[in-house]
Amino acid sequence: MSTSAAPSPQTGAQLLRALERTGPRPALAWYGEAARIELSGHVLANWVIKSIGHLHDEIDLAPGDEVVLDLPAHWKRLALALASWALGAAVTVLEREAEPADGIPPGPKQPRVVITDRPDSPLADAADEVLALDAVSLAPRYSAELPPLAHDWLAEVRGSSDRLGVSLPAWSGPAAQPGAPAASDPSAPPRLLVDGDGLGALPPVLAALLGGGGIVGPAAVVTERQALEEGVTARG
Known part of the structure; x- marks a missing residue:
């Protein structure tokens, strides 16, 4: 039986640190209105x-x-x-x-x-x-x-600073899905195929990003071949 975890107050800061650790590796691939757009961990x-x-x-x-x-x-x-x-x-x-x-x-x-x-x-x-x-x-x-x-x-x-200049309060969003792969294990980072932008399945999306992985979407327009090329490991 699954249980829902309470969100960590530090999720916002943890997420930014995880994305910076992901660095130049893709954190998000968007098959949108024009062409594939890739955002690395640094860019996201x-x-x-x-x-x-x-x-x-x-x-x-x-x-x-x-x-x-x-x-x-x-x-x-x-x-x-x-x-x-x-x-x-x-x-x-x-x-x-x-x-x-x-x-x-x-x-x-x-x-x-x-x-x-x-x-x-x-x-x-x-x-x-x-x-x-x-x-x-x-x-x-x-x-x-x-x-x-x-x-x-x-x-x-675009005129805002590239550096975080705010002391973040407690995270107010959903909790990450428990049991996600740790960010310290980059050998097989989770990479989720998501509906839309992933907001409808945020707990696993957060877990993937916190675990050093990323997301690919929208699932409705991503072909099986593209999902394979993206290294998708699961459906979000």
């Missing part, structure tokens, strides 16, 4: 660190603040979720399949922060802060006109 850590810095310094995100991710599955969504949990935020990941008539899905009605590719939506209008981005890997900035006071996340986050 950098995206999370920059996102932490931007959310903390520019958005003033505090532990317990509500963050709604209103985005399609994408590796940028994953990086922003990891950064938000590292800052102790309460994160809601919206699924768009069944939206109510008022355009405001179940969940926080007046969230502190909405991160979205629809900055003119009713949900965004109700938020204190709106971060707009396109779920496109190589997009240099948000592609449409921004509403007043909305942030162009990609344009702003």
Whole structure:
């Protein structure tokens, strides 16, 4: 019988250290809108660190603040979720399949922060802060006109420091799946094939990243040959 573990308060710091140890080896392979995008451990850590810095310094995100991710599955969504949990935020990941008539899905009605590719939506209008981005890997900035006071996340986050300048509070996200391979055993690091960006199966995803491995997705578009070439060891 499986049991769920409580998340470690230090998961955010542990995750960043694990990604840095992964170094130039791939931590994420994304078969997305244009072509395969690979993020090494260093690069994924950098995206999370920059996102932490931007959310903390520019958005003033505090532990317990509500963050709604209103985005399609994408590796940028994953990086922003990891950064938000590292800052102790309460994160809601919206699924768009069944939206109510008022355009405001179940969940926080007046969230502190909405991160979205629809900055003119009713949900965004109700938020204190709106971060707009396109779920496109190589997009240099948000592609449409921004509403007043909305942030162009990609344009702003690039100016954030590459070094973590924040004392991280307790991790507020899910716990890693117990029994993951240790990061000190790099001979067969876990490499998971995941649906979407892996947020729907975060415990094994965290375990893979903490164990020096990585993820490959979205599973729906990854062929068996590509999964073999990526060295996939399990389905997340």
